[in-house]
Amino acid sequence: MDPNERPSRPPAPPAPALEITGVTRQFGTGDSLVRAVSGVDIVIERGEVVALLGPNGAGKTTLLDMVLGLSDPDEGSIRVLGESPRRAVAAGALSAVLQTGGLLADLTVLETVQVIASFHSALGRVPEVIERADLTGVERRKVSKCSGGEQQRVKFALALLPDPDVLVLDEPTAGMDVTARRRFWDAMRQDASAGRTIVFATHYLEEAEQFARRTVVMNHGRVVADGDTATLRASLGGRTLSARLPGAPTAPNTAALLDGLRADVATAELEVDGQRVRIRSANSDAVASQLLAAGATELEIAAPTLETAFTALTEA
Numbered sequence: 136m137d138p139n140e141r142p143s144r145p146p147a148p149p150a151p152a153l154e155i156t157g158v159t160r161q162f163g164t165g166d167s168l169v170r171a172v173s174g175v176d177i178v179i180e181r182g183e184v185v186a187l188l189g190p191n192g193a194g195k196t197t198l199l200d201m202v203l204g205l206s207d208p209d210e211g212s213i214r215v216l217g218e219s220p221r222r223a224v225a226a227g228a229l230s231a232v233l234q235t236g237g238l239l240a241d242l243t244v245l246e247t248v249q250v251i252a253s254f255h256s257a258l259g260r261v262p263e264v265i266e267r268a269d270l271t272g273v274e275r276r277k278v279s280k281c282s283g284g285e286q287q288r289v290k291f292a293l294a295l296l297p298d299p300d301v302l303v304l305d306e307p308t309a310g311m312d313v314t315a316r317r318r319f320w321d322a323m324r325q326d327a328s329a330g331r332t333i334v335f336a337t338h339y340l341e342e343a344e345q346f347a348r349r350t351v352v353m354n355h356g357r358v359v360a361d362g363d364t365a366t367l368r369a370s371l372g373g374r375t376l377s378a379r380l381p382g383a384p385t386a387p388n389t390a391a392l393l394d395g396l397r398a399d400v401a402t403a404e405l406e407v408d409g410q411r412v413r414i415r416s417a418n419s420d421a422v423a424s425q426l427l428a429a430g431a432t433e434l435e436i437a438a439p440t441l442e443t444a445f446t447a448l449t450e451a
């Protein structure tokens with residue numbers, strides 16, 4: 136072997152879609168100092184669809200602004216497909232649908248898409264993005280006459296023009312009614328199946344449940360949960376049972392039943408309201424058997440919801 140020849144190395148694996156490492160961003164000083172984002176680490180692989188969930192002020196917008204290169208972290212680093220966010224945007228690999236602003240009221244939908252397409256040298260993609268954003272039929276409408284939902288779909292069309300690998304959406308359906316939201320997500324779902332990486336912030340828990348396999352929950356600038364959306368819901372939720380007790384809560388048999396249920400390690404919550412009991416338990420089958428065996432009636436069992444999990448995480 137030629138001594139100068141280097142052993143061949145396997146090619147480096149492709150960089151993740153998004154790598155957020157130790158990111159912190161604060162505003163103000165002294166008493167008015169706000170740590171909007173505090174030590175956040177998130178890695179998102181290519182092709183993942185991830186929901187970023189959190190109450191008002193959790194730091195979602197601040198984080199996404201940094202992902203898009205609109206502001207810089209005070210500490211930590213952000214890489215998009217191995218590049219800085221600004222390079223990724225300039226290369227057309229990353230684009231966004233933001234909450235507010237950005238459209239010219241006097242242009243029609245088609246003119247708006249054409250103007251931005253000309254900046255990206257993507258006039259040929261106009262018909263495709265109009266169709267993908269579900270804007271067929273409203274192309275000649277002025278933006279000022281479009282509904283909130285249609286305007287968000289126009290922004291979605293603009294974001295699709297560079298055919299980005301990574302799409303970031305900051306509460307894209309805020310303020311839309313249920314039908315408009317469904318229409319927006321139908322358009323998005325078709326697009327995600329084509330393999331694009333999608334990260335979206337939302338307040339609507341059902342959007343995370345229906346659309347994202349993975350959910351990251353933020354609270355007070357930190358990541359408080361990150362995982363499979365269904366697992367997150369199941370692990371934190373537990374099932375909720377409600378039933379009519381066989382007698383008054385103080386009657387000996389009923390009191391003994393309630394004491395037993397309270398002592399059960401699987402019981403996460405137990406509330407008695409008159410003759411009705413509500414129990415959140417990780418072992419709902421056993422609780423249901425005990426209730427029925429003791430003569431309880433009107434038994435109802437509800438599946439865990441992401442809302443229960445979210446409340447447990449963000450009210451802590």
Ligand SMILES: Nc1ncnc2c1ncn2[C@@H]1O[C@H](COP(=O)(O)OP(=O)(O)OP(=O)(O)O)[C@@H](O)[C@H]1O
Pocket residue numbers: 162163169170171189190191192193194195196197198
């Ligand atoms: N430019 C700024 N100057 C001062 N404080 C700011 C600024 N931007 C954000 N903040 C504060 O940082 C915190 C996080 O705000 P951010 O908008 O990122 O939260 P969010 O999770 O996106 O909330 P929402 O769901 O309401 O949009 C809040 O306390 C907010 O008041």
